[in-house]
Amino acid sequence: MAKRVLVVDDDKSLTQFLQDFFSQEGHQILTALDGPNAIAAVRRHQPDLVLLDMKLPGLDGVGVLKMIRQERPSTQVIVVTSYDEDYQRICEELGVEGFFAKPISLMRLSTRIAELLQQQEDPPDPLSGLATEALVPQAKLLLVGQCAIMPIKLCIPDRESLGQEADELDQAIGVGRYETADAYSVKEVREQLKRFRPDLVLLATNFRDESVSPPATAAAIASEILRSPSKPKDLIVFGRLDSLAGPQGEVPDSFSKIQPVEVPGFHEWASPEYLRKATRFSRLLREACFRSGLVVKKAT
Numbered sequence: 001m002a003k004r005v006l007v008v009d010d011d012k013s014l015t016q017f018l019q020d021f022f023s024q025e026g027h028q029i030l031t032a033l034d035g036p037n038a039i040a041a042v043r044r045h046q047p048d049l050v051l052l053d054m055k056l057p058g059l060d061g062v063g064v065l066k067m068i069r070q071e072r073p074s075t076q077v078i079v080v081t082s083y084d085e086d087y088q089r090i091c092e093e094l095g096v097e098g099f100f101a102k103p104i105s106l107m108r109l110s111t112r113i114a115e116l117l118q119q120q121e122d123p124p125d126p127l128s129g130l131a132t133e134a135l136v137p138q139a140k141l142l143l144v145g146q147c148a149i150m151p152i153k154l155c156i157p158d159r160e161s162l163g164q165e166a167d168e169l170d171q172a173i174g175v176g177r178y179e180t181a182d183a184y185s186v187k188e189v190r191e192q193l194k195r196f197r198p199d200l201v202l203l204a205t206n207f208r209d210e211s212v213s214p215p216a217t218a219a220a221i222a223s224e225i226l227r228s229p230s231k232p233k234d235l236i237v238f239g240r241l242d243s244l245a246g247p248q249g250e251v252p253d254s255f256s257k258i259q260p261v262e263v264p265g266f267h268e269w270a271s272p273e274y275l276r277k278a279t280r281f282s283r284l285l286r287e288a289c290f291r292s293g294l295v296v297k298k299a300t
Contacts (some may be wrong), residue, residue, distance in 0.1 A: 003117045006030045006047040008038040008064065009080070010056055013218075014102075014239030017205040018051065020219030025110070027117075035059025039067050047075060049116060054081040054091075062087065065094050076116045080104060082280075103202065103238030103281070105288060106222060137289030138177040138296045142192050142232070144221065145184065145204025177296070178285070185209045186216045186224075193230040199294050200285070201225055201232045205239045233292035236284070 005027050009015045012033065019029045030045055032038040034057040042050065042064075050068065054061035061079065068075050078098035079091050088099055098112045181196045183189040186209045192198065203225075207218040218237070225235055289295055 003048045004028045004030065004045060005113070006032065006038070006041050006045065006050045008032045008035075008041075008050060008056065008061070009053040009239075010034060011053070011205075011239040013205040014237070017218045017222075017237060017239070020217055021106070021222055022113070024219065024223055033057070035061070035064050038064045042068055042072055042075065046072065049076045049078065049113065051078050051080050054079065054083050054087045062090060062094070065091060065096070069094055078109070078112060078116070080109070101280070101284060103236050103284060105284075106203075106235045106237050107226070108234070108291075134298055135290070135295040136177060136298050137286050137294060139179075139199040139285075139289050139292075139294040140196060141178050141180045141285075142189075142196060142198035142201045143180060143182050144189055144201060145207035145218070186212050186221060189221055189225065190228075193225065193228050193232075197230055198232050199234075199292065200288055201235045203235060203237045205237055233294065234288050236288060 005022060007015050007018045007022075007029060008031075009018075010033050015031050015033065019031055023029050030041055030047060032041050036058045038050075038052070038056070039059070041047070052061050052064060056064070061081065065077060065079075068077060076097045077095075078100065079087070079096050080100045080102060081087060082102045091099060097116050098109075100109055100112075181192050181198065183192045203218055203222055205218045207216075207221060209216040209221070222235060222237065225231055
């Protein structure tokens, strides 16, 4: 039986992606771009599950969550936000069924949604008992879409040119040992899955390939990646608000005014905001690698 899922996020590209993708999974997907419309949708449609962002126009996610807990306590809520450190504690106190930091691991989110809608229990933590302090992430990453200026590029320095400074950078923002490849079309994605065989795929929600008919959206290519015989261990999606790119992936004019940050191996135009997002990407990548067993022992 199809379930009714409400997606609440002011990032239109991410909202459209989630609507397209989970509609293909057989669910009825509703959307809201702000807090007041989210409350109206909950009251009118009584969704089984809500995917809820925190930073929303009109009324923030905490306000929406409080209303849901008061008026629809049986509705399950998964928080999906870029502001995890600011909101996780209060959301957990109010009660949520999941808390995901952006950029999103699509596999984890899909699994969690399926578990909740089928009333299954959480899976065991695969990292339980691991001495993670002695390990470092190592993975092959395929970046799909307008990735050239996404923060992940910033947190993958050239380790060979850095030498011993690479270890210092590991300590500074927790980078791992990553090999990367890019893809900007359906054809390139298919080729890279076969040839490069990535461990993880990072997909921009504004991905769109007009060279095929019908044009391929991010949701369509995500579904294809997850069905591929060469599918990665995880697929992570990020919206426009998770990077410094414009709606079409363009570099904002403000880049010309960015002041350098003195961090080894980083681009000379790295700003404090860009560094913050690079650190977030690095941490999320690290978590994805540990979940998937993509780690090696640190050199001693």
